[in-house]
Amino acid sequence: MKSSTRNEPKTTRDLAYYRQRYRNRVFSKLVSFIAEQSERKKLTKKDIAERLNKDPGQISRLLNQPGNLTLDTISDLLLAFDAEAEPPEIILFEDRRPPNYMHPLIARALNVEIEDQLTTESSVAAEGKPLSFSERQLEFEATTS
């Protein structure tokens, strides 16, 4: 995404897309960390709530939707596990890795090494059992088109 003029305003769609994308990434990393650490240290939401002097329902709400998180609540949740987050990595679009759906022949022609888009997610994985499906948050909705 590049501006054709010096101060061309970003579209509302772009703003909304990148906001949601960033929220999802932070949420995914945080939930992954909390799930792994909770399992390893045998902690429940009640334990986390007690450490933060909050209501367990409040912890559930925070971990249900990316939109419920703020920088302060992220810091609080990490502190409950005696952890903190490093500042986020900032990257220019022009420095981004190529998308992983590039066709191998095109990649070869452009001499580009294809990497996957989920690499950063795996760096937080730690030892532990996979979550059972009952522990997952599943939302389902059906409407007419």
Added chain:
Amino acid sequence: MQPLSIMALFCEDIREEKREIVTLVGILPDSVNVSIPSKSDPRRADPPLLKLAMYVRINFDPDLDLGTPKIRLVMPNGEKVELGTIKSEVVSVAREKAKEHGNPLAGVISRATMTPFRVPKGGGVMRLEVLINDVEHMAGALNFLIAEKGESSTSSSA
């Protein structure tokens, strides 16, 4: 013309906009590469967790009886995960709306999100199936390709 069409998309998130419009964020390709640390890496562990959203659209002849379609995931190890059932009332309303507006096809949309979703250990193909009158229809499939860091990278294709 086929009276029934079922399609599923896997994505990072589904956002509701105004006027019954939804935005699909980060639609995944058919095959997704997932890197895990190599065996020698002490951080080696299970594949990562992520948020997975599924968008399923069923278009059908308004005169076709769909019953109560059931939507489920079939994991690479064969485990079946029920996502939900589309109520017969929703199907009826879709059918009536299509007839009222003179649309050749009625439509039902269902959305499901799983948070967190763990990538299946060892990877493999995960299928999304829709059961209509006990007949399985494969609406979509997502292939997880697990690679250890340091191995030659593979590509994914849409």
